[in-house]
Amino acid sequence: MNKKWNVRMLAEGGVMIALSILLSYIIIYEAPQGGSVTAGSMIPIMFFAMRWGVGPGVFVGATYGVLHFILKPNFYHPVQFLLDYLIAYGFLGLAGIAKMKSRKLNGKDYFKIFLGVLLSIGGRFISHLLSGVVFFAEYAGNQNPWIYSAIYNGGYLVPELIISSIILMLLWKPLSKIEK
Template identity: 60%
Template structure:
């Protein structure tokens, strides 16, 4: 476990603020929530990849709480907790390989993309469950699982692609920054 330092906390605050700012720039917004943004998850994913699982989950959950406060879709307390602090907390899964990614100094793109995939997949599962449990009436005659899967994919797959491409390009120079 990495020691929590002032530098880590300051970097977390900056990354959370940057994520909030980027989340306001929407390329596409789905009708019942969710959007493709200007890479709003990238700062949290990057922070998790640099500092590890625990700090990443904490930063992601904090980002989720801030998004909730700044205008989240709240239909019930359980839904709000599942779709904001828990879902965005899963972005911290990008820190699962932080030690091995850090030691390669930018050479292991497979682990970078896998980390991003795991993080966004965790978030996807939370939104998928919320879609089935809380928003199944929007599915009409369609199976709620299929409807929710397609709906969540419509914005999280493009977010994954953008995040994976950008982080693969910027990881090598970023990994040189001393912690």
């Protein structure tokens, strides 16, 4: 396991951030108060985490979150910024728990990929859920803010979970041949 941060890793992280930003502009569905189903904009960050591990993945994810905020800002409070950008996208680095060592995939490896994607997007969901309850409860009307926030955020993150899982499982084998 290479724990050393090197130029190749940082360059790959920068490329993955740029690719994620480009993919974030291909919107399949956009929710009214923010959040969208994209053409797999989180996949490059999660793939990076699966190649390099949780620590570098969290760093690259959080960096992507800051750049995402700069390009599409939605700011109400410093804590909301942390929850919706820095922490939420930093959670994408949890895909690094599915760090693959072999190039041949078996059923267990597919499960690891799905688990990594589930933890990543699940962490992002929890972060957005908390932000929704604390800062956007007025949109819930008479509904419980927890339920409203869960339905709202799940409405775009569940499709992203499905898209990301399928694409990462399909791309893992060919992309794993790239040397570090």
